[in-house]
Amino acid sequence: MESQHVLIIGAGLAGTSLAHELLARGHRVQMVDRGENHSTAIAAGMVNPMVFRRMNKSWRLEEFMEDATKFYQEMEKVLAHKLFHPIVIRRMLSSEQERKYWIERSKLPEFQDYLTELNREDDDYNLAKNSFGSGRLKASFWIDAKSYYDRNQAYFAENKCLTKEEFQADEFNENTLIYKGISYDKVVFCVGYQQMNTPFFQDLPIQQTKGQTLRIRSEEIPEEESLNRKCFVLPLGNQVFRIGATYEWDNPDLTPTEAAKHELVEHLSVLGNFHYEIIDQQVGVRPTVLDRRPILGEHHAIKNMYLFNGLGTKGYLMAPTLAKELCRHMFEGIPLDKETSIDRFYKKLNLR
Ligand SMILES: Cc1cc2nc3c(=O)[nH]c(=O)nc-3n(C[C@H](O)[C@H](O)[C@H](O)COP(=O)(O)OP(=O)(O)OC[C@H]3O[C@@H](n4cnc5c(N)ncnc54)[C@H](O)[C@@H]3O)c2cc1C
Known part of the structure; x- marks a missing residue:
């Protein structure tokens, strides 16, 4: 297939997994990211194959797991950094x-x-x-999320395919797909929880789910495994642990709160009366969807303009497979999974 030039707005997990897939298929990529990330870089990066509440496997687990394991191991080579940690x-x-x-x-x-x-x-x-x-x-495994984001920023910047800037809507023509004087074959929006502040896909129901975690230091918590009940305890090495995470729906506020700190401290006490000191508190916002499925697909009226969003709480598991599926849809016309397709919302809005 002929190489195409694709503009990606947002270089978080959605944007970067898509960019790597496009490059592997021989396409050219240009990314725009304002360099301020509150999800991909903040995440604990845990990939837990189970949903404990009902003791079920995660949705589409086998497909996602196989692709994710390969993808992050490949990323270690591409980004020259240890990212993948079995646990x-x-x-x-x-x-x-x-x-x-x-x-x-x-x-x-x-x-x-x-x-x-x-x-x-x-x-x-x-x-x-x-x-x-x-x-x-x-x-199960965890990805060093901060390094994943930072290394990708450096990698795409070095390869001259990332501009650190706010997407300038007034410099973009959606009829010609020309942005800042350069013509693209396709444009994909991967802007996470900020979708409602970005033009074109504002009528789709991306929720902003605030999440907070703590980093603590303790000599008493076991480091060999990740304990889980009410909260997860992720060992980061040198007696440092990440404790998480809280959920607050429809809250894009980025301030750490005492209430979240108390909630996490209380949840940790269910696991043991450990002595520890709190190092710091992290805040982020997940892009979630009420039906707990991502949203992928082409804009109802603008040809060759796409959305990749709604990765929610299991983004690190799902992103590599979804990036592949979006590429197959964009270039080979293969229909998207009905559960992830943007059409499920466009049909309700009578737009498709
Ligand atoms: C506290 C917390 C813990 C989490 N833990 C886990 C976990 O353990 N495991 C897991 O799988 N997932 C976890 N997640 C979820 C995971 O982080 C998300 O699913 C995923 O990162 C979403 O990626 P994204 O690319 O869609 O969005 P983002 O990471 O938000 O990326 C969007 C990018 O778009 C850019 N952008 C937005 N608007 C513009 C604009 N107008 N112009 C230019 N750039 C723009 C931003 O700078 C940003 O970099 C967690 C999330 C949080 C908040």
């Missing part, structure tokens, strides 16, 4: 019901790659409060 998540079970679900599921073939069967050691685990036993997850 065992130890779930401290919260009830007899959850324990029963775990025992049942872990015996099923479709869960074998993700749940270990409970053993005596898991039942007797005493490095955290243990009322109903504990279980370990396989295949």
Whole structure:
């Protein structure tokens, strides 16, 4: 296929995963990012294959997991930086019901790659409060999110395909797809929770879900695994841990709050009466959608203008596969998954 020139607005997880996929397919990319990121760079970057509440696998887990694992390992080479960290998540079970679900599921073939069967050691685990036993997850990992964002900024800037600036709507002609005098074949908006402040896709329901985490230092919390119950405890090395995360719907405010700090401290106390000092508190905003599915696809009226957004709480798991699917749709006309397609909203608005 002939190489095309694609303009991407926003160089967070959505924009960068798409850019790498486009480059791998031989296209040319230009990115615009104002260099102020409050999601991709703030994230804990955890990839947890399970949804513990119902003890189910994450949506489309197998496809997403395979692509994500390959993508971040490849990114380590491209960005010349350690990003991919396998980690065992130890779930401290919260009830007899959850324990029963775990025992049942872990015996099923479709869960074998993700749940270990409970053993005596898991039942007797005493490095955290243990009322109903504990279980370990396989295949989980975390990405060093801040480095992922910073290294991508440097990589695309060095390759002269990233401009650090606010997207200038008055310098963009949507009929010709000319931006600042340069003509593009396609334009993709990947602006995360700031979508309502960017023209063209404002009528789509991206919610702004504020999230806060703490960094703490403790000599008492185990560092070999990531404890989980009510909150996650991610070991970062040298007795430093990330504790998260809170959820506040429809709140784009970037101020850290005492209420969130107290919530996280309280949740951590469910895992143990650990001694620790708080190092700092991080705040970000996730781009989420009420139906918990991302939004991908072409604008209802402007040809060759696309959206890639709504990565929500599991962005690091989903982005690599979705970037591929968007590319196949843009260049080969392959329909998008109905659950992620922008059409589900355009149909409701009678725009498609
Ligand atoms: C506290 C917290 C913890 C999280 N933890 C996890 C986790 O453990 N695992 C996980 O998978 N996910 C996690 N997430 C979610 C994950 O971070 C998001 O799904 C993902 O980063 C969203 O990426 P994005 O590219 O859509 O948006 P963003 O990262 O917000 O990127 C959008 C980019 O667009 C740019 N931009 C916006 N408007 C303009 C404009 N007008 N002009 C120029 N540039 C513009 C911004 O500068 C920004 O860099 C967490 C999020 C938060 C807030």
